[in-house]
Amino acid sequence: MSEREVEQEKIKIEHSECGGKYVEMVKKINDNMPCEEEFYDLSELFKMLGDSTRVKILYALSQGEMCVCDIVELLDVTQSAVSHQLRLLKQARLVKYRRSGKSAIYSISDDHVYTILSMGMEHISE
Amino acid sequence: MSEREVEQEKIKIEHSECGGKYVEMVKKINDNMPCEEEFYDLSELFKMLGDSTRVKILYALSQGEMCVCDIVELLDVTQSAVSHQLRLLKQARLVKYRRSGKSAIYSISDDHVYTILSMGMEHISE
DNA sequence: TAAACATATGAACAAATATTCATATGTTAG
DNA sequence: CTAACATATGAATATTTGTTCATATGTTTA
Numbered sequence: 001m002s003e004r005e006v007e008q009e010k011i012k013i014e015h016s017e018c019g020g021k022y023v024e025m026v027k028k029i030n031d032n033m034p035c036e037e038e039f040y041d042l043s044e045l046f047k048m049l050g051d052s053t054r055v056k057i058l059y060a061l062s063q064g065e066m067c068v069c070d071i072v073e074l075l076d077v078t079q080s081a082v083s084h085q086l087r088l089l090k091q092a093r094l095v096k097y098r099r100s101g102k103s104a105i106y107s108i109s110d111d112h113v114y115t116i117l118s119m120g121m122e123h124i125s126e
Numbered sequence: 127m128s129e130r131e132v133e134q135e136k137i138k139i140e141h142s143e144c145g146g147k148y149v150e151m152v153k154k155i156n157d158n159m160p161c162e163e164e165f166y167d168l169s170e171l172f173k174m175l176g177d178s179t180r181v182k183i184l185y186a187l188s189q190g191e192m193c194v195c196d197i198v199e200l201l202d203v204t205q206s207a208v209s210h211q212l213r214l215l216k217q218a219r220l221v222k223y224r225r226s227g228k229s230a231i232y233s234i235s236d237d238h239v240y241t242i243l244s245m246g247m248e249h250i251s252e
Numbered sequence: 253t254a255a256a257c258a259t260a261t262g263a264a265c266a267a268a269t270a271t272t273c274a275t276a277t278g279t280t281a282g
Numbered sequence: 283c284t285a286a287c288a289t290a291t292g293a294a295t296a297t298t299t300g301t302t303c304a305t306a307t308g309t310t311t312a
Binding site: 261270274281 | 283286296297301304311
């Protein structure tokens, strides 16, 4: 154990003054913490849902696939803004699309997304 | 094919071509759209989860209540940063806290939060 | 082929946000 | 009361992010 590590241990023990029982727990939790990347991905996922334009788009699509102009009509947002946001959602794999003639038809990429949305809605109405 | 997907299929058949657009469906959806405020609240909720520091804090707390210095130790973040983020989480009612001597003990405010987090984690590991 | 339509995209700008630093507040022990 | 500790907070800064505007790409129709 290096001098630095010893110092760290000392800090941890001193730290126990504040919580007592928490030190053990913190150690245990620390060993099972998901890695940095996992947290990054997780926050990126939620970040996608953290904008009202995007959440509206996702809600609309959760009712059924539709083309860009439908979304523009449904929400009160510019075609350009919708398109930009759809690109982000597509990158995050929350929506998929197919081309149909002049139109691009978008849809929710899987039911998981819908579930998370529902969970959120349930939460806010309490 | 999930029940929801079956339902979507049914709706799809009712659509006119997308030149007349998905007029019927859009109308139907439009009538049932949650109000602006609901979408705002929903996106605010997810915005709170859309930052890796906050999501780490919430994950840690989902393992058990702990004080600020525990969180600081567990994550690699400044005490100040943790405190600022905890304030946001508290404002959003995602965490609650109680004072215990010098310490402030934080905990997840309800199981719903944990469920949403889990859903997210499940989603990213696919 | 040209015109009309649907969608995508780059650049610029404005607004929102996370962190840091310094310091304030609140609590306990000596 | 004072020192030491735990947490909170305001201001400043740097970064990220969403929208707009102009325009490009791609598809169908006349």
